[in-house]
Amino acid sequence: MIPQQFEYSAPKSLAEALALIADGGKPLSGGMSLIPMMKLRLAAPDRVVDLARIAELSYIREQAGSIHIGATTTHHEVESSAVIRAKCPLLAETASFIGDVQVRNLGTIGGSVAHADPSADYPAALQALEAKIVIKGAASERTVSADDFFVDTFTTALEPGEIVTEVIVPVEAASTGTSYQKLLQPASGFAIVGVAARIQKSGGKITLARVGVTGLSNRAFRAAATEQALTSGTAVQAAADVVAQAIDANSDLYASAEFRAHLAAVYAARAIDAAIRRTS
Amino acid sequence: MATPSITKLEPFIGKRIRRKEDPRLITGTATYVDDLQLPGMHFAVVVRSPHGAARIKSVDIAAAAAMKGVAMVLTGRDVADLACVPCGASLPGLRVPEHRLLAQDRVYYVGHPVAVVVATDRYIAKDAAEAVEVDYEVLQAVADPEKALAPGAPAVHPQWPDNTAFTFHQEGGDIEKAFAEADVVVKQRITSQRLIPSPLETRGCVAQWHAAEKSLTLHTSTQVPHLVRSLLAQMLGLDENRVRVVAPEVGGGFGCKLNLYAEEALTSHVAMKLGKPIKWIESRRENFLTTIHGRGHVDYYEVAAKKDGTILGIKVKIIQDLGSYHQLLGPAIPTLSVLMIPGLYRAKSMCADVVGVFTNCVPTDAYRGAGRPEATHGIERMVDILAAELKMDPAELRLKNFVRNEEFPFPTATGLIYDTGDYAAPLRKAMETVNYTELRKQQADARKHGKLMGIGMSTYGEICAFGPSPATPAGGWESATVKIEPSGKVTVMTGVSPHGQGEETTFSQITADHLGVPFEDVLVQHGDTAIVQYGIGTFGSRATAVGGPALYYAIQELIIKIKKFGAMLLESDDVSYANGQCTCAKTGKSVSIKEIAGAAYRAMKLPANTEPGLVATYFWEPTNFTFPFGAHIMVAEVDPGTGAIDIKRYVAIDDCGNLINPLVVDGQVHGGVAQGLGQALWEQAVYDDNAQLVSGEFMDYTMPRAHMMPWIESGHTITPTPVNPLGVKGVGEAGTIGASPAAVSAVVDALSPLGVRHIDMPMTPEKIWRLILSKTTGSNA
Amino acid sequence: MTVTITVNGTQHTHSVEPRLLLIHYLREHLSLTGSHIGCETSLCGACTVELNGKAVKSCSIFAVQCNGAQVTTIEGLATGDRLHRVQEAFWNEHGAQCGFCTPGMVMVSKQILDRNPDPTEAEIRHGLEGNLCRCTGYQHIVKAVQAAARVRA
Incomplete structure (x- = not known):
């Protein structure tokens, strides 16, 4: 239906976003989970911090035997990425199972991971891939394993003020x-x-x-x-x-x-x- | 005057013609109720009970009323003097609870309206609705109809501690004798679960009060604009001719918009009090909670038969979950099930006992098929069970018991007269389509390899074309007006209210052929009580089968007048009318309908005893229902590891009489099958013990989606009905009625080597998996 | 907040509440009522529009998120009187009954074909997963997508 009122920010830099989030802002990525919850008034943040305009969070890069995926990379970008399809096909295949066309066009890997829905698709693949999750806050930066990241239903290793900025998966050996x-x-x-x-x-x-x-x-x-x-x-x-x-x-x-x-x-x-x- | 060129026009009836409705639908320019914007319009949001049963201790509207933009907040007390939501069903001894527009001192189901908040826009109205504080004393609720009947169950309405709204008994033939003479009696409890109709457009309305004229305009998403007008005028104490109800583009109904709802009256009431146009649009969550549900049967069947398979008699006890209130037709729905109990079979004895039960749930009422799917499901399951008991092929058993072609018109044990039929024809055609004999061999082979393959069938009958007026609560006739404009263009106004069924196209086809005018020249109008003469509406597969004949007869009346003008213009007593031209038999000269229309409106000269103009209105009263029939066959494979059901083939052969537009008919069958398979496999409204709706959103209520549906191989046999001159019988509900028993039949057949005889719907994977496990290991895992 | 959004080729600037959903922006601020609201949990797809060339559910995105974006709605699909091939195919194949899901169905079908010009029946059905239709049983919609695929744009 209709969400409660909130304030909205769309910072262009990660630093700016982290400052707003440290102040209690709720990060919004693709919004595929958060917005329906806000509409049903199951979530009612006072401030929403839209991460979509932060260019430094959207990328797919191969680097030293790993693939680094920026948090705001959409499921569609993952399922259709030539690099991921060739070098980490499990992740591309998993992304193709998420939701539907429209959800994959907006939903992001960082958002999905941070939401930690116990029946979301990505976490299974990230566990099997022994993926690393990069976490940043206004004054913190750390990398945790997928296994340490997913703590409980809708609960992750994220501390208040922190967001997921990157997911790192391995380049698979050709024989895998x-x-x-x-x-x-x-x-x-x-x-x-x-x-x-x-x-x-x-x-x-x-x-x-x-x-x-x-x-x-x-x-x-x-x-x-x-x-x-x-x-x-x-x-x-x-x-x-x-x-x-x-x-x-x-x-x-x-x-x-x-x-x-x-x-x-x-x-x-x-x-x-x-x-x-x-x-x- | 032209010299005649009598070339027979190509007929439009029977052609796959693309629809006239579609250009506005595919371009997004159609106007549904939520698309209306009126100057000064306010928005209403209803505050609803979160409890299945509770006493209202207090309602505090102060915070809501104080919010900027809020124009009005009403609670139960404010509407206590207004009339109740009407129930149109009349059964002897029916208990009718007072159904006020807003809850008074108690709430009876989750979603029960408690207050209404009106504000300048929908965002503010929603905020204010959240600010209404209601203090409840929660009471014990009951959601299961069998539990509601048990002694000591919480009383839904305190004044009726047995939770019984009515009981109803009907019997025909000699049921005692039938069972006494039987070689075999099979018994089964069969349920038909609660379903949520779920049109893609929820309910909604816009009410506008014209104070100076004391008149009300209500745009509402309905299947029955004229009935809504009559009922609303009564409720609000308005003159009926000063209430205009418009069904704009309506985004699906399936029976759930065949009603007058509290919100329609409430929105109108607020518009009258506030003097502003008011819009109310139901959210999807509200739709799940508060728009009527369908089905809700627990049935106990017994069938008596001879060793050779001859069915002698059918007994059934029907427990109908009515929910907490009656909507328009709710209590009447199970009586339609009773009428349909004999199915397509000759059995001359039947006996049915219905008990209508109050529960703390939203009312049940008509949903696609309305009573007939429940009965058909039951009788078709029982025929399968009897076949298994007698070790007969289920097709053979059906063929043996069908009413024979020479027996029509056939009086049933329930007092109906089946119009016409060739019941074996669609079954034989379906069997040929799947190559039944070969398929059974494949099945035997598959079983040897441990595969659970099943072939299921249903042969269904329907009661359609509602219907003769004595058998319907508000009149069962239908109306049509045909106007030939001065230019010769033709306007048809039909009393039915299409909302997806395509009558703007099919009625144009009928008009083109029977009036002999170009298809493109016909415009079909409907749904606005200020434009269209009184009509009944669209439900019960009646639009084409009752509205179509009304149109046909209006055209015939008009042709009489056309011929009078034609005779005058041709200066002849001997004229015929065909293909849009009046022709003089002697001279061969002719005049076109355009010339005749011109003359009729210019009225320089008039035929004797004839008034100017070319308009005819006809109210057609059918003499009987129609009784379409058909056969569905489904082939499925069950995965014992997961309980998953894989539909391999789906064949639907329907006999709805003559087809006006086979493209549209196919669409009706496909959609019907989807809803029937939805019930068989996925859909269920689940209430927990506190009467909370667990499946209360699309997240939890499984609608069939594109990837879940099989390719439907649809076909027809054609047995025109003698009940109407078009020979059409109605097809809106056929797919739904045929599908659920065929699907269950297929899965039961797949599991029959394990000793399975029946499975209740929906056949969820877990249910199937547990069933297989219990049969193979004896465990009740 | 002020947003500037280009819808069907026309730039619009409005001051809006952050919580205003794109679907309400389109329907109530721009009077583009072709996109419909069928649910509030982004499961029905009736509100599907294209956002920067990608099909999205406009009930699950705020107008402010679309600041600076290009949006195409069902109203923007035809070129003058010439229907888009997907619209034409929905007409020819009787892909619409009540029509409420139709705009969303047409928009997502366009996306399916933009990404895969020659989809199999299974791929089409998979692509339609996010859109509900209660009338058609989907068969004529699938046929419409197949037919549109045969008419290369």
Whole structure:
């Protein structure tokens, strides 16, 4: 419907934005989560700080074996980026599953990551990619791992006054196979479960396995038991079956905790199988 | 006068013609109600109950009323003297709760209007609505109709502790004998869940009071402008001829805009009090909470049959969730289900008991199909269950029990007279389309490989073209005026109120052919009570099947007059009229309709006993409903790992009689199927134990989207109805009615090797997964 | 706040509240009522317009965010009397019934074809994911996009 009144700033520099945010301003990136929440009056910030005009936050750069993605890079830019498609296809594939055309045109990687919706797509891939999240505040700058970044439902390692400025993902070795498999909550398009798998093989054996899971619980996580099982030669389905081990699964209208945990195993197996097929 | 060139014009009826409505729709220039801007217009926002049941202790409007830009705040007390929202359904002993425009001392459902705030724009009105403080004492609510019937349940309305709004019994034939003679009786509880109609345009209205004339203009998103006018005039104590109701472009209805709602009266009332035009537009959240829902059945079926499959009798107990109040037709809807119970079958005995139950939910009322999908779903499921019990092929069992072609007109056990039919034809055509015999072989093969493949079918009947007036609450006729303007152009004014069904096009086709004028020369007007003669509106697959014949007969009346003028101009007693020309049989000379129109309005000379002008109005009263029918077949595969249902094929063969515009008919079928599959697979209005609507936004209520829909292979058999001269039967609801039983049939068939006989809707993945698990491991996981 | 937005080729400057949504700006300040409001959770797509060449849901962006931007609405798609090929295809294939979702459907279909001139049926359906239609069952809309694809601009 209609949001409450607020003040609006559209700084051109990051420093200016961080000063406003340090003052209590709410950062606005693509707005695909924040604005609907404001319209339903579930969020009512006094000041909104629009990051879209900060040129220094929008980029995709390859640098020393990594790809650096500015926070305001849209999902569409990620899914269609030649660099990301060639060198980190898991991220491009994951981006293509987010929302819909219009949402991908406006929604940004920084916004999605900072919002930390437990059923958002990116976090699964970022976990599997062992991505780094660059965080800045008016007087701080730090880089944390995806695993440390996603703390809880809508809760991240961001301190008040801080924003996500960059996401760093690795340039994949050519032999790496990856896949993101997602079961859509059919009404909202969010993930009931989404599993991102990253596999490297050598001499017929899995030498590296990274499995990121979203939608299953309060935060996206790396399925360590599944990864370990895969590298120690366990069959895919058996490895996938432990994906929800020790996880407190979410429950809603679309999937009970038990069904979600089951689905996580099914989709983990699909993602791992697809990733294995894509190893070369 | 021209020498005759009697070339038969190419007929327009039966052609796939693109619609006349579309240029304004595809360019964004159509005017929906929220597009109206009037000078001085204010905006109304309704404050609503967040509780399913509560006593209102106090309402504090001071803060809201003090806000800059706020013009008025009204609460229940301010409207206590106004009339109630009307219920048009009349059933013996029906309990009708007082349905005030704003809650008085209690609220009965989440979304119940408590106050209305009016301000200079919608942003301020929303802010002020948030500032209204209501203090509630929360009471125990009940949302489940079976729980509401249980002893000790919270009373929705304190004066009726049994939560029973009415009971209704109907029987036909000899039901005792049927069950006594049966070799086999099958029983099943079958539900048809609450659905949210969800037209893409929510409700909304703009009211304008003309104080000097004591007249009101209401633009409202409705399917029934004339009914709204009559009811509103009554409620507000206005002269009916001083109330003008306009349905502008209407963004879908599906039954939920076949009503008079509190907000329409409230907006009008505020406009009258304030002397300003008032706009109220429902938010989507409000639409979920407060516009009527559909379905809401829990049914207990029993079917008696002989060993050979002959169905002898059908018993059903229907529990209808009515919600907290009655809207216009709510309580009447399940009685339509009762009428439809025999389906397409010959069974001569039936017995139905309906109980209408109050719950702390928004009222249920007509939603696409209105009573008939519930019944068709039930009877089609029961036929499948009987086939499984008898180990018969479900198609064979249906063919055996269909009313036979020579038995029409066929009196049913429920007192209807089925007009005409060839019930086997669409089923056979659907079976040929999918190559049924081959498909069953493929299925046997698939099963050997462990695949869960299912072939499902439904053969549905409908009651359409509502309807003979004695059977409808507000008259079931329809009206049309045809005017030939002095220039020869033709204006049609129809009493139906199209909102997507395309009658501006199809009625132009009818007029072009029957009046013999160019298709482009016809303009169809509708939806404005100041322009159009009284009409009933668009619902119940009636627009073409009742409004079309009204137009046909108006044209026939007009042709009589045209011929009088033609005879005068041709100076002959023996003239015929065809293709827009009057022709003298003797001389072969002719005059065009343009020349006749000119003469009729110039009126230099008039035929004997004939007034000037060329206008005819006809109010057509149908003698019967129409009874379209058809067959759907769905092929599906179920993934046991996830419970996902993959629709492999969807075939819809419909018999709606003659097709005026097959392109438009296809569109109606596709949309209907989408809503039927929506119910079968995804949609459900879920209330929790506190009567909170859990599926209260598009985030949680699954509307079918493009990627979820199969390609629909639609086709037709054509059995014209004798009920009207066009032979048309109506097609608006067919797809919806046929789809849900076909879909459930397919999934049940897929799981039948596991011993599954029935699944309630919606067939969500988790439900399917658990069912498979329980059948394969015996666990109740 | 003052915003300057170019809509359908015409530059407009207005003083607006920061909370004014682009859809309300278009509909109420510019009287461009072709884009519709079907929900408040950005799930129906009826409000879809092009912002700097990209299809967006105008109910989920503030007008102030669009300061300096180019916006194309359904009203700006036809050239004079000549309909855009997607509009023409929606007409020919009966892609509209009640018409309320149609402007959004047309705008997103244009985006689908701008990015992929020859989409498969599955790609079209995927592209329409963010737009709800309650009337058509989507089949004639899919056919319209297919037909428009055959008519190269």
